[in-house]
Amino acid sequence: MNICGYSPESINEGEGLRAAIFISGCRHYCPGCFSPKTWNFNYGEPFTEARQLEIIDEIKNNPLLNGVTILGGDPFFSAEEVSAFLDLLRLKAGPIPVWIYSGYTFEELTAQPDSAEYALLSRCEVLVDGRFMEELRDPSLRYCGSSNQRLIDVPKSLAQEKAVLWKSRFSSGLEPFSP
Numbered sequence: 001m002n003i004c005g006y007s008p009e010s011i012n013e014g015e016g017l018r019a020a021i022f023i024s025g026c027r028h029y030c031p032g033c034f035s036p037k038t039w040n041f042n043y044g045e046p047f048t049e050a051r052q053l054e055i056i057d058e059i060k061n062n063p064l065l066n067g068v069t070i071l072g073g074d075p076f077f078s079a080e081e082v083s084a085f086l087d088l089l090r091l092k093a094g095p096i097p098v099w100i101y102s103g104y105t106f107e108e109l110t111a112q113p114d115s116a117e118y119a120l121l122s123r124c125e126v127l128v129d130g131r132f133m134e135e136l137r138d139p140s141l142r143y144c145g146s147s148n149q150r151l152i153d154v155p156k157s158l159a160q161e162k163a164v165l166w167k168s169r170f171s172s173g174l175e176p177f178s179p
Helices: 049-060 077-093 116-121 155-158
Strands: 001-012 018-023 069-072 098-102 126-129 150-153
Touching: 001 049, 018 049, 018 077, 049 077, 069 077, 077 098, 077 116, 126 155, 150 155
Parallel strands: 018 069, 069 098, 098 126
Antiparallel strands: 001 018, 126 150
């Protein structure tokens, strides 16, 4: 698996200050995609164990972070590898909220509960789902590119077996993540 970007601090890929990791590879090929280079699974740098540990160390030692966001490409095309990374992240840094972006919908990702994709989804708190649709592009949306995309509260959705939209937690006084 390759990564095609890493931002140790970002305010664009989810609520609060987040570390953002961009996974290479996507087969959705959405017209109007902001970064078609990321479709190539070989784009970027290999996500070696050494690189993973370096990023985890940065995340662990940044007390200002509210969480981590995994996007791409589409991380669900590398579901097993991304799940292993998230397991290592939480082993080394403790519990940390994870957002994940995908061109797949919640319904597509939960259709097969024994799949690697379902296992990855279950490791996340928020899913930004749905393929980017150029004709529905809306720059006024928070954390989405087109109006068909949704912000899904993953734990609630898995418990209720249906998509439940996410609501901001900052209004309830959530503090930054601390390891």
